[in-house]
Structure formats: structure tokens, C-alpha cells
Amino acid sequence: MKKQAVTIENETGLHARPASMIVDEASTYDADVQIVYDGQEVNAKSIMGVMSLGISQDAEIIVQADGDDEEEAVNTIIELIQSGFGEE
Amino acid sequence: MFNIFSSDDQELELMAPLTGEVLALSEVPDEVFAAKTVGDGVAIKPTDNKLVAPVDGVVKQLFPTKHAVGIETEDGVEILVHIGINTVELDGEGFEKFVDKGDQIEVGDKLITFDLDYIEENATSIITPIVITNINEVDSFEVTEANKVTAGEDKLLTVSI
Numbered sequence: 363m364k365k366q367a368v369t370i371e372n373e374t375g376l377h378a379r380p381a382s383m384i385v386d387e388a389s390t391y392d393a394d395v396q397i398v399y400d401g402q403e404v405n406a407k408s409i410m411g412v413m414s415l416g417i418s419q420d421a422e423i424i425v426q427a428d429g430d431d432e433e434e435a436v437n438t439i440i441e442l443i444q445s446g447f448g449e450e
Numbered sequence: 451m452f453n454i455f456s457s458d459d460q461e462l463e464l465m466a467p468l469t470g471e472v473l474a475l476s477e478v479p480d481e482v483f484a485a486k487t488v489g490d491g492v493a494i495k496p497t498d499n500k501l502v503a504p505v506d507g508v509v510k511q512l513f514p515t516k517h518a519v520g521i522e523t524e525d526g527v528e529i530l531v532h533i534g535i536n537t538v539e540l541d542g543e544g545f546e547k548f549v550d551k552g553d554q555i556e557v558g559d560k561l562i563t564f565d566l567d568y569i570e571e572n573a574t575s576i577i578t579p580i581v582i583t584n585i586n587e588v589d590s591f592e593v594t595e596a597n598k599v600t601a602g603e604d605k606l607l608t609v610s611i
Contacts, residue, residue: 377513377538378530379480382488409488409583410520410528414511416551 393429
């Protein structure tokens with residue numbers, strides 16, 4: 363299991379577009395990937411799961427993965443979040 | 451819970467959540483919806499200001515910005531109704547919500563009202579995608595043949611589970 367914490371930088375939080383970008387990325391890995399926020403853990407390959415957390419700007423979340431490609435899965439998703447999803 | 455071992459053919463009827471013109475998802479002016487990244491379904495260009503529940507279920511997500519609502523049915527089908535395009539940037543302005551996350555809802559319940567003119571003026575589009583976000587969990591779906599639908603009264607999608 364690989365885990366890493368990250369802070370949400372983009373102003374609008376994890377709404378439809380960023381959530382779908384995370385799900386798209388997470389779905390390319392064999393590892394089980396989860397987002398943990400505020401005591402809740404959701405499947406990072408489920409759009410509704412990710413959006414149901416209602417994560418807004420400045421929230422600290424944990425990205426975790428378990429599987430052969432867990433290292434790469436977590437690193438790539440953390441990078442995606444830190445990039446602000448290409449939003450201004 | 452969704453039962454992946456069920457062999458029964460089940461159908462779920464989605465009623466129109468909005469009154470307006472039925473459009474293909476490909477006509478939504480936003481790549482994440484047009485390319486079905488968020489999910490598969492249909493779009494409505496609303497002519498009225500009221501969003502009602504298309505199915506019985508639970509509100510899974512309703513952002514503080516009130517521009518989108520996620521619903522999960524008893525069968526585990528997840529539906530996202532996203533009012534307009536780039537409406538997250540309106541920061542809740544022009545929207546009023548009547549339910550909260552976790553609420554049980556029934557077909558026809560009023561969920562959100564919105565200011566059509568304000569959204570048309572200040573967001574990219576008022577065209578509203580209605581998508582099944584866990585599309586892998588359903589067998590297939592059919593879109594109504596009607597060009598125009600009335601909220602809570604007309605069928606929009608028939609989903610085979």
C-alpha cells in the first residue's frame with residue numbers, strides 16, 4: 363500500500379471535470395486506488411464516489427493505492443492534483 | 451446495493467428532470483461530457499427553471515455551488531445532472547437547492563431551481579448533461595424519441611440493468 367497526502371489547489375475543488383480527470387487516470391492502473399477525505403474512503407475509479415466527498419479548495423486529502431503499480435498510480439494522481447487540473 | 455450476480459433483466463426508467471429540448475451528449479459544448487468521460491446519457495436544453503428528481507433514490511452529491519446533483523438509485527445506478535456548462539464558476543449564484551446530500555428523493559421532487567437568463571448570460575451554456583456515471587454497471591440504455599420533454603412527466607431514458 364502506497365499513500366500520500368496532497369492539498370487541493372484549484373479554486374473550484376473536485377467538481378465534475380477534475381473528478382473525471384482523476385477517475386480517468388486512476389482507471390488506467392491495476393491497483394485499487396482510493397481517495398480518503400474527512401474519514402471517508404472512496405474508490406478513485408468512481409466519478410460519483412470522488413464527487414460525493416465534496417472536496418473544495420485547500421482540503422487535504424490522501425491518495426492511496428494497493429497493487430503492482432501502486433507507486434506509479436499514486437505519483438501520477440498526486441501530480442495531476444498539484445497541476446491544478448489545468449484550471450486557471 | 452448493486453448485485454452483479456443478478457441475472458434478472460431489470461429496467462429502470464428515468465423521467466425527464468427538466469423541461470426542454472432533448473439533445474445528444476455530443477452536442478454538449480464541453481469535452482468531458484461530449485466525449486462521455488463523466489458518463490453516458492443524454493442532454494437537455496432547458497426552457498424552464500426547475501430540476502426535479504428523474505428517479506427514486508438518494509442524493510449522493512450536491513456541491514455548495516448547487517450546479518450539479520448526483521443521485522444513486524436503489525439498484526446502484528449513479529446519475530449526475532449537471533446544470534449548464536462551466537456553471538461551477540458561478541459559485542452558486544443563480545441556483546437554489548431544495549435538498550441536501552443524503553436525502554431520500556422520489557421522482558418529481560423539486561431538487562434545484564435556477565435562473566435561466568442569468569446562467570445563459572454568465573456561463574458557457576445552459577445545456578444540461580444527464581449522465582450515468584457508472585455506465586459499466588448497466589447493460590444498455592435507450593433515449594426517448596421525443597424532441598421535447600416535460601420535467602417529471604415524460605420518460606427520458608430506459609436503462610437495462
